Amino acid sequence: MTPARYAAITGWGEGLPPAVLTNEDLSTFLDTSDEWITQRTGMKERRISHVSAIDMATLASRRALACAALDAKDLQLIVYGSCSPDEQVPNSASGVQVALGATRAAAMDVNTACTSFLYGLSSATAMIQSGMVDNALVIGVEYISPFMDWSNRNVAVLFGDGAAAVVLQASDEPGGVIGTVLGCDAEARQTLRVRGMGCSYVNGDLHYGDTLWDFDGQAIFKRAVHGMSDACGRVMATAGVSAADIDLVVPHQANLRIIEAVAKYAGVPMERVMLTVQRYGNMSAATVPVSLVDALKEGRITPGSLVLMPGFGGGLTFGALLVRWGNRVTPLGESDAQHPPLEQSALEMVNAIRARQDPHGRSKDALLQTRFIESQLAPA
Ligand SMILES: CC(C)(COP(=O)(O)OP(=O)(O)OC[C@H]1O[C@@H](n2cnc3c(N)ncnc32)[C@H](O)[C@@H]1OP(=O)(O)O)[C@@H](O)C(=O)NCCC(=O)NCCS
Numbered sequence: 596m597t598p599a600r601y602a603a604i605t606g607w608g609e610g611l612p613p614a615v616l617t618n619e620d621l622s623t624f625l626d627t628s629d630e631w632i633t634q635r636t637g638m639k640e641r642r643i644s645h646v647s648a649i650d651m652a653t654l655a656s657r658r659a660l661a662c663a664a665l666d667a668k669d670l671q672l673i674v675y676g677s678c679s680p681d682e683q684v685p686n687s688a689s690g691v692q693v694a695l696g697a698t699r700a701a702a703m704d705v706n707t708a709c710t711s712f713l714y715g716l717s718s719a720t721a722m723i724q725s726g727m728v729d730n731a732l733v734i735g736v737e738y739i740s741p742f743m744d745w746s747n748r749n750v751a752v753l754f755g756d757g758a759a760a761v762v763l764q765a766s767d768e769p770g771g772v773i774g775t776v777l778g779c780d781a782e783a784r785q786t787l788r789v790r791g792m793g794c795s796y797v798n799g800d801l802h803y804g805d806t807l808w809d810f811d812g813q814a815i816f817k818r819a820v821h822g823m824s825d826a827c828g829r830v831m832a833t834a835g836v837s838a839a840d841i842d843l844v845v846p847h848q849a850n851l852r853i854i855e856a857v858a859k860y861a862g863v864p865m866e867r868v869m870l871t872v873q874r875y876g877n878m879s880a881a882t883v884p885v886s887l888v889d890a891l892k893e894g895r896i897t898p899g900s901l902v903l904m905p906g907f908g909g910g911l912t913f914g915a916l917l918v919r920w921g922n923r924v925t926p927l928g929e930s931d932a933q934h935p936p937l938e939q940s941a942l943e944m945v946n947a948i949r950a951r952q953d954p955h956g957r958s959k960d961a962l963l964q965t966r967f968i969e970s971q972l973a974p975a
Contacts, residue, residue: 602723602731602771603921606665606762608658609888610651610736611875612644612934614941616755623942624949625748632752637851641755641876643941646934647681648738649690651758654932655884656691656732662926663762665730667695672731673702674719676711676880678909679738680704691734701728708787709847709908711735711880713777713916716761720772723765734760737879742789744806745949753849755876759884766921774834774917776826779910783818786811787909806952815911819853822913823905824860830903830915831861838862840901845890847906848872848882857905869895879908891924898922 617640618629632638644651652675660667675688688702705715712735719731736758745751763771788809823846831837841863846854851872858868871886878885883904890896900920907913939947 599767599769600724600726601766601769602720602763603766603768604761604771604918605764605921605923606659606661606663606926607884607888607891608655608662608760608930609885610653610655610658610758610760610934611885612642612646612651612756614643614645614937614939614944615640616643616941616945618752620942620945621752624745624946625751627748627752635850635852636753637870637872638752638876639873642757643740643944644738644756645937645939645944648677648679648736648758649681649687649694650934651738651756652687652691652734652736652760653694654934655736655758655760656695656734657930657932659732659760659762660695661928661930663764664927665762665764667697668699670695670697670700670730670732671728672719672722673697673700674715674731674733675702675704676715676733676735677704677737678706678708678711678879679742681738700732707908707912708910709849709877709879709882710906710912710914711908712884713904713906713914714912717772717775717777717914717916719763723763729765731763732760733763734758735880735882735884737881739879740945741948742806743948744808745945745952746954747808749812750808750810753877755878757875757878757881757885759881759888761884761887768921770919770921772916773919774830775914776830776833777912777914778822778826779912780818780822781910783814783911784909785809786814786818787911816850816853818911819849819907819913820856820860822907822911823847823857823915826913826915827857827861827903827905830917834917836901836917841867841903842897842900843890843895844868844903844905845883845886846904847908848875848886849877849907861903863903896920896924898924
């Protein structure tokens with residue numbers, strides 16, 4: 596019988612953009628307030644990126660590879676989890692591959708919206724366990740600010756930009772992802788829909804960056820609590836563990852009240868729940884990995900910790916992974932890579948995007964096309 600193979604998490608790193616958009620910043624152009632946003636969501640701040648999604652993902656990846664002391668040239672698989680790719684074709688994983696010089700790595704994108712990192716992590720784990728590859732880089736990244744409808748207070752206050760990545764390596768030691776439940780509540784797929792994200796045809800003309808958000812927050816809220824709680828219960832039962840065994844819950848962070856409800860159903864006290872919603876808002880696919888990196892930095896994951904990671908997102912996809920952490924919780928090395936310096940504040944960047952949207956959040960010009968052309972003209 597072939598000995599069991601596991602996919603240990605050996606590297607981690609974030610590529611968060613530095614510019615912070617506060618609730619007060621949002622209330623300068625939306626009919627909203629710090630009080631409303633804090634009470635209804637738990638959010639205080641979120642990040643706005645001054646670089647592309649691939650750039651954020653590449654920085655996170657460099658840091659994760661340095662943490663694992665793995666040379667990019669030895670990387671065999673890149674999984675890029677996101678629903679806001681810089682372009683549809685070519686895929687974004689290939690952009691990270693070329694930036695890292697990871698010339699031997701297969702490169703694929705996974706889009707299950709906010710759960711893209713969880714779906715990607717479980718897929719990469721299975722590919723390592725099957726022997727198909729020996730290592731993988733799994734990225735969760737989102738660049739939502741250019742696609743946001745900044746005229747719609749129902750959604751504009753909720754999201755932020757960000758990225759993080761983990762490195763997986765084959766191991767004989769039991770650990771890594773030890774339990775997976777994935778699902779999709781597709782009956783409610785229209786409750787969270789972004790029409791025209793990227794590009795769309797309107798009356799025969801190609802428009803870039805039109806963003807019409809169909810968003811039924813209350814319906815999503817209920818289904819998110821149900822889907823995540825159900826997935827947590829099932830993944831713990833399948834792995835034969837109870838709530839008392841969970842050292843830390845690292846959940847998707849769409850709303851503090853959703854997290855509290857899921858923790859309550861799972862039977863885990865809030866002291867054992869990692870919260871980042873107050874400082875980053877909802878970064879969709881980047882939320883869980885960024886929270887994981889912060890948990891490691893804060894010493895909340897210790898050798899052998901059992902970590903529960905529930906999530907949900909557009910689709911409505913949902914899932915919960917159980918991770919048994921290995922012995923190492925400190926990086927083997929550090930990358931000196933950084934984002935380029937900021938030239939504008941978060942509010943200035945958002946106002947520049949707003950200036951290119953009509954009062955209904957639709958793009959007035961070819962913002963994305965401009966950015967794409969600029970990125971192609973930039974020196975390699
Ligand atoms: C979106 C969400 C925060 C709204 O919270 P809520 O308590 O359900 O609030 P409601 O939708 O009932 O809105 C209550 C009122 O606040 C208003 N409101 C909505 N956004 C507001 C804002 N940013 N500022 C001020 N008021 C706002 C609404 O217009 C409504 O006013 P009305 O009663 O006069 O009609 C919450 O439903 C949620 O978190 N949903 C899930 C999040 C999600 O889907 N994330 C993306 C998927 S990962």
